[in-house]
Structures are given as C-alpha cells and as structure tokens.
Amino acid sequence: MTTIKIDYDACTGCRMCFKVCYVDVWRYDDEQDKPIVAYPEDCVHCNMCELECAAGAIEVVYDYDSPWPPIIERGFPYTPGKAEI
Ligand code: SF4
Ligand code: SF4
Numbered sequence: 001m002t003t004i005k006i007d008y009d010a011c012t013g014c015r016m017c018f019k020v021c022y023v024d025v026w027r028y029d030d031e032q033d034k035p036i037v038a039y040p041e042d043c044v045h046c047n048m049c050e051l052e053c054a055a056g057a058i059e060v061v062y063d064y065d066s067p068w069p070p071i072i073e074r075g076f077p078y079t080p081g082k083a084e085i
Pocket of ligand 2: 004020021022023025042043044045046047048049050060
C-alpha cells in the first residue's frame, strides 16, 4: 500500500493537502491543527498533496505492486456536473 509520510514538525497546518486531495485519503484534526492520513489505501498516486505542501512536509511513497485503490471500484465521491450542493 502507498505510504504518505508527514513531517509534523515542518507542517504549518495550512490544510492544503486536505483540500487538494480529491479522493478520500485525508482528514483534519482540528484540535491538533494537523492533517491525518486516514485512508491511504484510497490514494491514486497523483502527488498533488506533496507538490502543494509549501512546507515540504509530505512524502508520498508509492507501492506500484499494490492493487487498484478501492475508490476506483467504488466510484469517486464527486461526479463532475452531478455534485449535490
Ligand atoms: S499541506 Fe503540508 S503544511 Fe499544509 S497542512 Fe498539509 S502537511 Fe501541513
Ligand atoms: S497523492 Fe494524490 S490521491 Fe494520494 S493522498 Fe496525495 S493528493 Fe490524495
């Protein structure tokens, strides 16, 4: 399974990782003001969280031998043009 490492000492709590991930990987701990990798098995390896982290606090370590993320089978949370508001 893909591993997403966070350097919590470097993390500034900007929430960008939580915002840019379009699948169900991240949650945010409001009390600690830090992100949580809650469902790494859903990561689709886009690398956006790592690229957008201005603090350089994220490293996505890919496991190319892992099966397709379950979210591919379930369907993405948001269907373009059909989002419920
Ligand atoms: S994008 Fe980086 S600095 Fe911002 S909350 Fe996520 S890990 Fe922390
Ligand atoms: S690499 Fe992409 S899919 Fe995986 S946690 Fe980061 S933003 Fe989400």
